[in-house]
Amino acid sequence: LLMAVGPLAHWKAASLGDVARALRWPALASVAAALVLPLAAGRFSIGAAVGLAKQMGITDEPTLKAIEAGGLLHDTGKIAVPEHILSKPGPLSAHERKKMQIHAQVGAEIVDAVAFPSPVAPLIRSHHERWDGTGYPAGLRGEDIPIGARILALVDTFDAVMSDRP
Numbered sequence: 001l002l003m004a005v006g007p008l009a010h011w012k013a014a015s016l017g018d019v020a021r022a023l024r025w026p027a028l029a030s031v032a033a034a035l036v037l038p039l040a041a042g043r044f045s046i047g048a049a050v051g052l053a054k055q056m057g058i059t060d061e062p063t064l065k066a067i068e069a070g071g072l073l074h075d076t077g078k079i080a081v082p083e084h085i086l087s088k089p090g091p092l093s094a095h096e097r098k099k100m101q102i103h104a105q106v107g108a109e110i111v112d113a114v115a116f117p118s119p120v121a122p123l124i125r126s127h128h129e130r131w132d133g134t135g136y137p138a139g140l141r142g143e144d145i146p147i148g149a150r151i152l153a154l155v156d157t158f159d160a161v162m163s164d165r166p
Contacts, residue, residue, distance in 0.1 A: 046068055046071035046072055048155045048158070049067050049068070049070075049071040049151050049152055049155045050064055050067055050068050050071070052151050052154065052155065053067050053147075053148070053151050056147075056151070058147070062117050062118035063118055063147075063148065065116070065117060065118055066116065066117075066118035066119060066120045066123060066148055067123065067148045067151055067152065069111075069116055069120045070120050070123035070124055070127070070148055070149070070152050071152060071155070073107065073111055073120065073124060074107065074123070074124050074127050074152050074156065075103060075107065076103075076106075076107040076110050076111060076124065077102065077103035077104060077105065077106030077107025077108070077109075077110065077124070078103045078107070079106070080102055080103060080106040081099055081100055081102065081103055082099065085099055085100055086100075101128070101136045101137065102137075104124065104125055104126070104127060104128050104136060104137050105125060105137045107124045107125070108121040108122070108124045108125035109121075111124050122146050122148075122149065123146055123148040123149045123152055124149075125137065125138075125149075126138070126140060126145050126146055126149035127149045127152040127153050127156065128153065129141070129145045129149060129153070131145070131150075
């Protein structure tokens with residue numbers, strides 16, 4: 001990670017936006033690996049998300065890059081969720097579920113400070129919304145959910161079914 005941000009030795013004095021603008025995609029992957037992947041129980045496939053988008057006919061490069069970044073960073077907000085909730089092997093209580101649900105909004109707020117070429121925060125904020133409006137955090141429904149968020153949700157759900165998550 002330090003090698004990826006080598007020119008940012010002054011990172012403590014820089015804003016998140018300054019740091020993000022200085023980083024390149026490989027560094028973004030390094031940050032995600034260091035901060036986010038330890039929080040994610042499965043093996044979310046960014047390639048699957050981008051591949052699915054392409055199969056759906058999405059060819060716009062900024063949109064594909066937003067899906068790629070969203071795939072890397074969609075669970076960033078889990079840093080605000082207590083570890084005992086993240087690793088709990090059984091069902092969550094209503095209180096624990098509320099704590100877990102903040103991760104989508106917190107992640108969007110973190111990523112919103114980054115100057116991406118295409119909006120990534122809405123994908124992160126909305127990746128737990130549901131077509132019928134029963135998702136969170138805003139209860140969006142149908143096509144009000146950004147297409148990139150719908151793709152991330154589908155790939156994340158597939159990952160959850162195929163992996164051993166608590």
